[in-house]
Amino acid sequence: MSHIKNLIPTTVNPDLQKERSSASFDVNEFAAWWQGGADKLELKRKIELAIFSDLEDGYGINHEYMSHEDLYNSTVKKVAEAAPKLKALQEKLNPGGKDIWPGCLFRVQSHGLFPANHPLATHITMFVDVVKGQGTPEQVEKWGTLAENCNIIGTYAQTELAHGTNVRGIETRADYDPRAGEFVLNTPNLKAYKWWPGGMGHTANHAMVVAQLYISGKHKGVQMFIVPLRDPETHMPLPGIDIGEVGKKLGMAAVNQGFLGLKNVRIPRTNMLMKYAKVERDGTFIASPASRVNYLTMVYTRCLIVNLNSSLLLQAATIATRYSAVRRQSPIEPDEAEPQIIDHVTQRLKLFPEIATGMAYDIAAKHMWELYDQTVLDANNGKFDRLPDMHIMSCALKVLCTTDSCAGIERLRLSTGGHGYHIAANLSNIYGNAVAAYTYEGENTVLLLQIGRALVKAWNSFKQGQRVSSAYGYFESSMRLKEFPKWNNSWQIIIQALQYTAAHKTRIAFENMSERIAAGQSQGVAANNTGIELTRAAEFHGRQFVCETFLNQITGPNAQNRSPALNKVLENVLELFLVQTVLNNLGEILRFVNLTDADLRSLQKRLEVSLEKLRPDAVAICDGFDYHDRVLNSVLGSYDGNVYPRIFDAAKRSTMNQRPVQKSFETYLKPLMKASL
Numbered sequence: 001m002s003h004i005k006n007l008i009p010t011t012v013n014p015d016l017q018k019e020r021s022s023a024s025f026d027v028n029e030f031a032a033w034w035q036g037g038a039d040k041l042e043l044k045r046k047i048e049l050a051i052f053s054d055l056e057d058g059y060g061i062n063h064e065y066m067s068h069e070d071l072y073n074s075t076v077k078k079v080a081e082a083a084p085k086l087k088a089l090q091e092k093l094n095p096g097g098k099d100i101w102p103g104c105l106f107r108v109q110s111h112g113l114f115p116a117n118h119p120l121a122t123h124i125t126m127f128v129d130v131v132k133g134q135g136t137p138e139q140v141e142k143w144g145t146l147a148e149n150c151n152i153i154g155t156y157a158q159t160e161l162a163h164g165t166n167v168r169g170i171e172t173r174a175d176y177d178p179r180a181g182e183f184v185l186n187t188p189n190l191k192a193y194k195w196w197p198g199g200m201g202h203t204a205n206h207a208m209v210v211a212q213l214y215i216s217g218k219h220k221g222v223q224m225f226i227v228p229l230r231d232p233e234t235h236m237p238l239p240g241i242d243i244g245e246v247g248k249k250l251g252m253a254a255v256n257q258g259f260l261g262l263k264n265v266r267i268p269r270t271n272m273l274m275k276y277a278k279v280e281r282d283g284t285f286i287a288s289p290a291s292r293v294n295y296l297t298m299v300y301t302r303c304l305i306v307n308l309n310s311s312l313l314l315q316a317a318t319i320a321t322r323y324s325a326v327r328r329q330s331p332i333e334p335d336e337a338e339p340q341i342i343d344h345v346t347q348r349l350k351l352f353p354e355i356a357t358g359m360a361y362d363i364a365a366k367h368m369w370e371l372y373d374q375t376v377l378d379a380n381n382g383k384f385d386r387l388p389d390m391h392i393m394s395c396a397l398k399v400l401c402t403t404d405s406c407a408g409i410e411r412l413r414l415s416t417g418g419h420g421y422h423i424a425a426n427l428s429n430i431y432g433n434a435v436a437a438y439t440y441e442g443e444n445t446v447l448l449l450q451i452g453r454a455l456v457k458a459w460n461s462f463k464q465g466q467r468v469s470s471a472y473g474y475f476e477s478s479m480r481l482k483e484f485p486k487w488n489n490s491w492q493i494i495i496q497a498l499q500y501t502a503a504h505k506t507r508i509a510f511e512n513m514s515e516r517i518a519a520g521q522s523q524g525v526a527a528n529n530t531g532i533e534l535t536r537a538a539e540f541h542g543r544q545f546v547c548e549t550f551l552n553q554i555t556g557p558n559a560q561n562r563s564p565a566l567n568k569v570l571e572n573v574l575e576l577f578l579v580q581t582v583l584n585n586l587g588e589i590l591r592f593v594n595l596t597d598a599d600l601r602s603l604q605k606r607l608e609v610s611l612e613k614l615r616p617d618a619v620a621i622c623d624g625f626d627y628h629d630r631v632l633n634s635v636l637g638s639y640d641g642n643v644y645p646r647i648f649d650a651a652k653r654s655t656m657n658q659r660p661v662q663k664s665f666e667t668y669l670k671p672l673m674k675a676s677l
Contacts, residue, residue, distance in 0.1 A: 008649065013641030015340055016619065019325050023620030025565040030624030033562060041626065043093060047100055050089055051082070052112055052630045058653055060115045060633035064423050065655045068248055075118050075254035076203065079105070082113060083150060102148075106304075108311050112630030117433065119256035120153065122198030125304055127154030130208050130297050133376070134224065134273045143226060154226075155197040157260055158210040162191030164439070165446040167210070167222055172262065174211040174225055176269070178283040183225060183272060185211060185265045193261045196440065200258025201245030205230040207260060213272075213279075220285045226271045229260070240265040251432020289382065295391045296379065298441060302398040303372055305437045306365040312434040313405040314358035316427055318622040319637030320412040321351050323419070325619050326641045342618065348611040350415040354408040355621060356577035360550040361401045367549050368397060389471040392454045395447040396542030402437045403444060409434055416636055424650035426634040445535065452534025453527060455541055456510040463510075474544065478503035484592065487599045489606070491555075494578045495548050497593045501585075502540035504592045509533035536588065547581055550574060569617050576610040579603055
């Protein structure tokens with residue numbers, strides 16, 4: 001097939017180059033800050049140079065023309081080839097680290113190596129870490145090293161065909177047989193089949209199965225069990241194992257998500273993870289010192305989700321912003337030349353808030369990782385006080401980030417017009433990867449209800465004069481006020497307004513739920529009927545945290561380590577995010593905060609001014625995220641900005657263009673055209 005590679009200029013599009021030349025700050029300083037330091041930025045670029053240099057021309061788009069089965073097998077081949085190279089590269093560039101191996105299998109570089117994702121993602125991000133985090137030292141020694149070296153491939157099997165977010169409702173059983181010292185696992189009906197685990201279909205030969213434990217017929221709660229699935233030599237399913245792939249999905253085409261049925265599958269007693277809860281040889285059950293310790297796994301995964309989805313949003317924003325600097329359309333003045341579409345204020349409103357949103361969630365995720373590490377450290381020392389708050393806030397961040405990122409990616413796709421609809425723009429693939437997180441690891445509405453119930457419980461303690469954790473500290477600061485202070489347009493007043501609204505939304509949810517209980521409704525029915533108030537209170541609980549974290553990170557002590565020029569740009573981004581958050585939630589805020597017409601006009605003006613201030617720096621900010629072209633995999637968002645030649649090249653790569661006349665012409669189309677209808 002002939003391509004027009006020679007027609008793609010080797011120079012950067014002049015409009016895009018002009019944007020970079022007119023930026024008000026040093027892009028490399030931004031990139032170093034974004035990556036956590038100049039040394040980390042340098043290492044990242046070395047890694048990408050090494051892992052992307054041998055990918056063939058058209059590597060990303062070629063995946064789109066493979067069959068479902070060929071795509072899976074091609075991806076497995078690529079993973080198998082990449083693994084030893086990544087491990088060797090780790091030892092060469094950063095011995096003892098994990099940023100290359102296994103980091104490149106699930107961090108942003110994986111989007112370039114595996115455009116359709118890959119079936120070892122769950123093994124790396126969940127199976128290995130669950131074994132190491134919740135296994136005994138003996139179990140970690142036995143299973144951990146094997147898993148880390150990919151001598152065994154695992155997956156995490158919690159969700160069932162009929163149960164997902166409600167972990168307590170799963171039906172898979174593990175009955176302990178004390179005579180044999182074994183657990184007997186069963187999925188008692190079709191609804192209990194494990195559904196969706198990544199790599200389960202044809203890749204993993206072990207699974208971390210989450211099941212209801214029974215000893216002598218007595219229920220002992222939900223526990224985790226390592227279950228062999230396939231013969232280590234032939235890879236055939238073991239006796240009692242019914243396994244396969246769930247079929248094609250909206251995205252993540254090569255993840256090989258599967259189903260699992262279990263019929264009288266026996267495993268040794270020591271295959272139950274027993275760092276916390278334990279089953280002795282005689283069947284004695286020793287409960288976990290903290291009933292919610294298993295939530296650590298989900299907290300970890302939700303932190304990963306926020307990292308992933310904020311990055312996907314910023315990838316989409318980079319693509320759309322670069323395209324908007326190249327695309328010219330619709331004169332602002334009738335007699336003038338067509339401007340870059342980024343000069344249209346309405347286009348900026350589609351682009352810049354998504355940049356700010358992605359940055360806010362990424363920064364919140366980094367803060368959450370710090371809290372997570374401390375929570376794990378505490379748990380290892382027998383302290384579990386942080387776990388409930390960590391669980392609730394990770395739920396809130398997961399909900400808000402996935403909701404906002406998915407909506408934002410779609411807005412960004414629409415901002416690119418018809419060309420964004422093409423698969424080669426990669427916006428549809430980015431959306432497919434992002435939107436899956438809306439439901440996995442907890443469906444968002446269900447998680448909001450969990451958060452809401454935790455909020456009213458904390459409110460009840462607060463009203464009774466009991467001490468509440470610092471996560472709910474804004475209850476007291478808000479309720480001390482007889483009325484909200486006069487609006488002064490500061491960033492702090494915005495945070496205060498969000499916290500004030502969050503506190504009063506929680507108060508109303510608590511009061512409405514209490515009234516329903518007093519009227520005779522049960523706790524569960526009252527909570528269900530108060531669901532709307534609970535979810536809105538939960539959303540504001542999360543939003544005030546994200547906004548306050550963003551404010552603290554941009555204006556806090558670390559600001560002195562950045563240049564004034566970079567700080568000014570970051571403050572412009574912060575301003576846009578905070579103002580947009582208020583404007584997007586005015587319906588709730590105005591219920592409690594008395595904003596005048598002048599205040600609202602001022603907020604609107606601040607929005608317009610922030611869009612104007614960010615206009616000359618938008619492309620450079622996106623450059624600062626330092627996404628490699630292989631990661632973006634987009635004809636619209638490549639660094640050189642040569643959009644139209646790349647669009648045409650992608651079109652020529654369609655497999656249908658390998659022949660000028662399709663075989664259906666002679667068989668069907670020509671007879672139709674010759675017929676007399």
